[in-house]
Amino acid sequence: MNEFIPGQRWISNTESELGLGMVMDAEFNRVTVLFLATGDRRVYARDNAPLTRVQFNEGDVIESADYAKISVQQVQQHNGLLTYIGIDEDGQLQQIDEMELNHHIQFNKPQDRLFTGQFDPTAWFLLRHETWRRQQQHQQAATKGLQGARASLIPHQLYIAHQAASRALPRIMLADEVGLGKTIEAGLIIQHRLINGLSKRVLILVPESLLHQWLVEMLRRFNLRFSIFDESRCFASPDENPFLSEQLVLCSQRFFADSAHRQQQALDAGWDLVVVDEAHHLEWSEDAPSADYLFVEQLALASPGLILLTATPEQLGKESHFARLRLLDPDRFYRFEQFLREESQFEPVARLANLLISGEVLDAEQQGQLKNLLKQDNVDKLLQQVNDTQANAREELIKLLLDHHGTGRILFRNSRQTVQGFPDRQRHAYPLQGDDTADLANSPYLYWLVGQLKALGDEKALLICKRAETAIQLEQLLRQHVGHTAAVFHEGMSIVESDRAAAFFADEESRAQVLICSEIGSEGRNFQFVRHLFLFDLPENPDLLQQRIGRLDRIGQKHVIQIHIPYLVDSAQHVLFRWYDEGLEAFRHNCSGAAQVLKLLGDARDSALLSRDAAAVEALIATTKTLSSQVEDELHKGRDLLLELNSCRPQEAARLVDEISAGERDGSLWPFMEAMFDCYGVDVEDHSRDCHILWPSENLRIAHFPMLQDDGLTVTINRDIALAREDMQFLTAEHPMVLSAMDLVLSSETGNAAVSVIKHPQLKAGQFLLELLFVAECSAPAELQIGRFLPHTPLRVLVDQHKKDLTLVISHDSLVETGDSFDKAQISQFLNSQRQHIQDMIKVAEQLAGAQMQKLIAESSNLMIATLTGEIKRLVRLKKINPGIKEQEIEQLKEMTMLSHESIQETQLRLDAVRFVITS
Numbered sequence: 016m017n018e019f020i021p022g023q024r025w026i027s028n029t030e031s032e033l034g035l036g037m038v039m040d041a042e043f044n045r046v047t048v049l050f051l052a053t054g055d056r057r058v059y060a061r062d063n064a065p066l067t068r069v070q071f072n073e074g075d076v077i078e079s080a081d082y083a084k085i086s087v088q089q090v091q092q093h094n095g096l097l098t099y100i101g102i103d104e105d106g107q108l109q110q111i112d113e114m115e116l117n118h119h120i121q122f123n124k125p126q127d128r129l130f131t132g133q134f135d136p137t138a139w140f141l142l143r144h145e146t147w148r149r150q151q152q153h154q155q156a157a158t159k160g161l162q163g164a165r166a167s168l169i170p171h172q173l174y175i176a177h178q179a180a181s182r183a184l185p186r187i188m189l190a191d192e193v194g195l196g197k198t199i200e201a202g203l204i205i206q207h208r209l210i211n212g213l214s215k216r217v218l219i220l221v222p223e224s225l226l227h228q229w230l231v232e233m234l235r236r237f238n239l240r241f242s243i244f245d246e247s248r249c250f251a252s253p254d255e256n257p258f259l260s261e262q263l264v265l266c267s268q269r270f271f272a273d274s275a276h277r278q279q280q281a282l283d284a285g286w287d288l289v290v291v292d293e294a295h296h297l298e299w300s301e302d303a304p305s306a307d308y309l310f311v312e313q314l315a316l317a318s319p320g321l322i323l324l325t326a327t328p329e330q331l332g333k334e335s336h337f338a339r340l341r342l343l344d345p346d347r348f349y350r351f352e353q354f355l356r357e358e359s360q361f362e363p364v365a366r367l368a369n370l371l372i373s374g375e376v377l378d379a380e381q382q383g384q385l386k387n388l389l390k391q392d393n394v395d396k397l398l399q400q401v402n403d404t405q406a407n408a409r410e411e412l413i414k415l416l417l418d419h420h421g422t423g424r425i426l427f428r429n430s431r432q433t434v435q436g437f438p439d440r441q442r443h444a445y446p447l448q449g450d451d452t453a454d455l456a457n458s459p460y461l462y463w464l465v466g467q468l469k470a471l472g473d474e475k476a477l478l479i480c481k482r483a484e485t486a487i488q489l490e491q492l493l494r495q496h497v498g499h500t501a502a503v504f505h506e507g508m509s510i511v512e513s514d515r516a517a518a519f520f521a522d523e524e525s526r527a528q529v530l531i532c533s534e535i536g537s538e539g540r541n542f543q544f545v546r547h548l549f550l551f552d553l554p555e556n557p558d559l560l561q562q563r564i565g566r567l568d569r570i571g572q573k574h575v576i577q578i579h580i581p582y583l584v585d586s587a588q589h590v591l592f593r594w595y596d597e598g599l600e601a602f603r604h605n606c607s608g609a610a611q612v613l614k615l616l617g618d619a620r621d622s623a624l625l626s627r628d629a630a631a632v633e634a635l636i637a638t639t640k641t642l643s644s645q646v647e648d649e650l651h652k653g654r655d656l657l658l659e660l661n662s663c664r665p666q667e668a669a670r671l672v673d674e675i676s677a678g679e680r681d682g683s684l685w686p687f688m689e690a691m692f693d694c695y696g697v698d699v700e701d702h703s704r705d706c707h708i709l710w711p712s713e714n715l716r717i718a719h720f721p722m723l724q725d726d727g728l729t730v731t732i733n734r735d736i737a738l739a740r741e742d743m744q745f746l747t748a749e750h751p752m753v754l755s756a757m758d759l760v761l762s763s764e765t766g767n768a769a770v771s772v773i774k775h776p777q778l779k780a781g782q783f784l785l786e787l788l789f790v791a792e793c794s795a796p797a798e799l800q801i802g803r804f805l806p807h808t809p810l811r812v813l814v815d816q817h818k819k820d821l822t823l824v825i826s827h828d829s830l831v832e833t834g835d836s837f838d839k840a841q842i843s844q845f846l847n848s849q850r851q852h853i854q855d856m857i858k859v860a861e862q863l864a865g866a867q868m869q870k871l872i873a874e875s876s877n878l879m880i881a882t883l884t885g886e887i888k889r890l891v892r893l894k895k896i897n898p899g900i901k902e903q904e905i906e907q908l909k910e911m912t913m914l915s916h917e918s919i920q921e922t923q924l925r926l927d928a929v930r931f932v933i934t935s
Contacts, residue, residue: 020095067132128768132843139766147809154806160207163749170668176203212797258284288320299338442602518742557609598639608646705733721755795918805875
């Protein structure tokens with residue numbers, strides 16, 4: 016039985032957060048303890064009180080209630096109470112009675128918690144060990160920052176994000192063709208920068224009509240919670256500068272156009288990264304740049320990072336293209352005439368590259384041009400190998416030419432010709448007879464729709480129409496008069512309502528055969544699990560038509576897309592159908608020049624739509640065919656294959672995809688998270704294959720588990736399911752719940768002290784060992800990305816009671832608990848009786864871990880120097896031939912190398928966790 020004496024200090028084994036307790040009364044079989052830090056009073060049975068006596072030893076630093084600190088030199092005992100005598104911060108001899116100890120003392124150090132009997136379950140120690148291991152693995156992954164998006168693993172998107180986001184100063188233009196995912200590329204870059212700590216404040220500027228789409232895309236795909244700022248939000252902000260109240264801000268370009276005051280506030284707020292969508296709408300000329308352009312120019316000058324999303328340059332003319340390049344690098348692109356001269360110098364580079372890429376044989380003149388351009392000793396040898404049809408030599412020459420490309424480092428452009436994986440299309444036309452003035456309930460369109468749904472059987476279809484009113488009325492008519500279940504999706508719905516509608520439609524078990532969308536309501540959504548598209552009416556803008564088809568016509572679509580188009584014979588929709596179908600062939604393939612053709616036609620198309628005159632329609636279609644052919648030819652001739660190749664180097668892109676896929680296939684994330692949920696008291700219920708429902712249990716250890724709502728959360732670990740079911744959270748190694756839960760473990764004492772009874776064939780019964788987890792901590796500014804070389808690294812040491820090193824002999828995974836119970840009080844008593852011996856074991860382990868750390872420092876330093884000096888040499892070489900390489904970038908890399916070396920050399924060792932192991 017414990018001897019309790021009033022005035023003694025004890026700590027609760029089960030409620031360590033109460034701080035230091037003081038025995039107030041110990042009579043009969045009860046003991047009363049007052050925890051002064053919280054004001055709580057507890058009464059325990061004396062013979063089984065979950066309490067541990069607090070006794071400090073020589074060398075410990077203790078603090079009194081008035082915050083005086085001493086290093087203990089001697090411990091005296093009188094009538095069961097302790098007095099500590101030691102040296103204070105001024106070198107004077109002082110004493111502190113145990114009754115005077117600070118009530119707020121917490122025992123967070125592993126060895127302190129071990130000696131005070133605050134053991135955690137072994138499962139928590141194992142969780143802590145695995146958390147450190149996973150964090151180290153994540154920090155060193157080449158794909159860190161790219162793993163967490165709810166998006167298909169598309170090579171060119173990952174390649175662009177990886178190339179751009181890792182730069183110290185990302186200033187780039189994303190100019191992929193329509194449908195290749197510029198928004199996803201931008202989101203990947205933003206997410207990468209935030210996860211790696213390279214950017215903190217991000218401003219996105221978009222056209223008014225795209226605000227909602229960007230908000231949803233950033234949240235649903237990347238778990239990034241942007242805040243939309245408009246005048247009402249700014250007016251309601253208590254801050255003098257409202258833009259300082261949030262880190263991630265989304266604004267419309269029109270909002271700033273209407274207020275010079277808000278423009279200045281945005282400029283004063285300061286941003287690490289600015290993203291501008293539809294940047295080609297910023298009008299510019301050397302004599303009269305638009306106000307919108309001038310504002311973005313000011314933002315660009317004040318912000319280290321800038322991403323412009325724009326249409327492909329050849330569609331909009333060279334002056335428009337130059338205006339955007341000027342925003343990215345005003346020092347280099349300062350005069351339009353100079354830009355034209357420089358671009359003409361790269362035309363032979365692109366021409367020779369196109370010949371090499373297409374596999375054509377180079378004649379003597381072309382070989383001479385290649386030698387003059389490259390000026391390298393091995394060109395003759397490579398040309399000879401090319402003539403001998405050696406593919407590797409051709410690839411090497413193309414790589415050398417890539418380094419010469421004028422805008423290759425700041426401009427990324429992929430085309431559908433180079434990016435494979437798009438589905439085929441089949442169009443089905445349905446001429447209908449009837450009156451186009453009839454209401455919808457009596458319209459031939461409704462009867463056609465009902466018949467088509469019946470013909471599809473169990474297959475699902477997506478229907479898109481112009482207006483939300485039409486979508487709502489269609490759903491009501493199908494439900495009330497036909498008994499057909501449909502989901503509806505339009506811009507008037509909240510995000511939650513939209514998600515529910517999309518999830519209801521996507522669920523294989525639901526009765527919703529058709530999802531009816533309005534024009535805007537369908538933006539930004541992925542319905543590639545559907546192959547039937549009903550175009551209930553046709554938009555007059557060809558870009559909108561491509562956007563509609565793009566809901567299904569996506570990389571990863573596994574089926575031929577079936578496009579169904581009804582129209583009333585001799586109506587304006589009939590003319591529009593023929594113009595799209597016969598003139599542009601827009602239903603059969605992506606028509607990148609359609610908008611340009613419409614511009615060249617002037618009023619001819621709209622006149623034909625109004626008159627419906629047969630001769631005018633035939634003339635319109637014939638002219639459209641001719642113009643479309645000419646525009647497509649010009650676009651094809653203008654294609655820069657070298658730039659497209661530089662925008663996605665297939666081998667490097669494939670490596671990124673393979674690494675992310677391998678991490679998902681190894682299946683270790685869900686068991687790890689299950690252990691996390693079990694530790695913190697989160698209930699897990701199976702939902703379906705690879706899907707689970709999480710609930711906060713009654714025994715939740717903390718007030719709020721990251722991202723877990725009171726009404727539960729459904730999650731999946733399967734990327735394909737996540738793409739189809741946007742109502743589920745997609746758990747990856749970079750999901751905010753996973754990252755926050757890992758921080759929760761490592762920033763607390765969870766699992767840092769444990770006791771285990773184990774049975775091992777190499778260990779005799781009756782022994783005790785210490786398994787210690789040290790952490791080598793290298794602290795450095797985020798911009799150094801030191802984690803690539805030396806992240807916080809766990810170092811395991813195992814020593815037996817004779818201080819023998821068994822680390823390499825007996826693995827961590829082999830120390831499996833027997834399940835035998837033990838008397839916690841007896842273990843605590845034994846540990847305190849062996850306190851000095853265990854402290855000596857810890858010192859031996861620290862020396863062993865220190866040796867491991869020195870080896871780690873040397874290896875990490877060598878890797879860092881090899882990596883960064885290699886990059887410096889590459890940039891120095893490229894600078895001689897490519898003006899896109901700046902001296903500032905090279906000097907920054909040199910400084911990074913020196914700072915990284917200093918940081919690695921200053922790595923510190925810290926004991927993070929200890930497990931007392933008893934052999935059975």
